[in-house]
Amino acid sequence: MSQFSDPFSSAYGGPPSDFLEYIADDGPNQLYSPIPSGSQDTSLPSSEPRAAPDCLPRICPDRIRSFIVYSPEMGHEFVQWWLQTDFGKKKQISWDAKRAAQCWKNFDQVALEKDGKPGVMCQQCRKVLDHPGWAHSGTSSMNKHYNGINCRKAVSAAGKKPNIKLALEHAAQNATVRRFDERVWQQKLAKLLTVSHLPFLFLEHTEFRDLISYARLAPSMPEIPSAKVMRRQLRDLVRENQKSILQKLPSGAKLSLALGCWTSPFRQALMAITGYFLDKDWEYHEILLGFEHLHGSHSGANLSEVLLQLLQEHQITDRVLAVTTDNASNNVTLMASVHEAAESLQSSNDVVIIRISLGR
DSSP: OEETTGGGOOSSOOSOGGGOOOOOSSGGGSSOOOOOOTTSOOSOOOOOOOOOOTTSOEEOTTSSSOEEEOOGGGHHHHHHHHTTSTTTTTOOOOTTSOOOSGGGGGEEEEEETTTOOEEEEETTTOOEEEOHHHHTOTTHHHHHHHTSHHHHHHHHHTSSOOOHHHHHHHHHHHSOOOOOOHHHHHHHHHHHHHHTTOOGGGGGOHHHHHHHHHHTTSSSOOOOOOHHHHHHHHHHHHHHHHHHHHTTSOTTOOEEEEEEEEEOTTSOEEEEEEEEEEOTTOOEEEEEEEEEEOOSOOOHHHHHHHHHHHHHHTTOTTOEEEEEEESOHHHHHHHHHHHHHHHHHTTTSOOOOEEEEEOO
């Protein structure tokens, strides 16, 4: 029995994915704040900035200031560190935004390790300029610098000065090897559960353990995608699986649908549309065709519009045998609207859709 939900089964129920946001270590989420005694200064000290993780690449262009270099591979770790710096708390920058200007090929995004001040570092002379996203100055200063005489003079004076990538490679070769510590590993697991609001059983989930085992096969640390990228990849994966399952629907055969509407604890109206059919070998298949967010009134006409659009996307408008719903009055109007629309779209065929109502 092959079901679409098998590869994506969940062993626990919890909040939606967007709810799993990172919570900073400092600020209002601290467990306690020290209370000064009568002899101490009663002014509240500023929280210590979080030290940059050792996994983030560093570079010292003038051997005085240390900068953390942003890279797509370590983008998540970089942003989480930067948001807790002095500059990161004041304003946000889209570090992972697409840079269309050609000058970005000659610069790397950096942040001062001391306070997180954002900047861009020239790959040719390693001069650090203000980040356009912070100063709202555009890329004119970057073009002016890279094409200016001072940048070329700096390179000529130093002979062949290594660029940032070579410097990072050299630093990586001479970096101290980090050793695995079981106690630190346990602490990081505990922190993952607490800041992400995950249940303790998450650590026993087969998929989580398989993920850790698979990551060990990579020759270097695998890239962790951003939330936007992961959301897009999951959507594409779902569509691929839906298409694969619907291809098993025999030619000329029909499938049955089941509709369910409810309101989530976050006051979001949702409708799930599930399909059922038997393939040519009489094997049962189940597929989640859509999990739609409803807007506006929940009238039968509006619900039918959502359902009809979904059937058109999957190209199965004329292949529905029966629809199972509850006894809500709007479902009667829904079925009438769907039947009428299906007949207009498939005028050459007789469309018959049976409604099966479930008593409450």
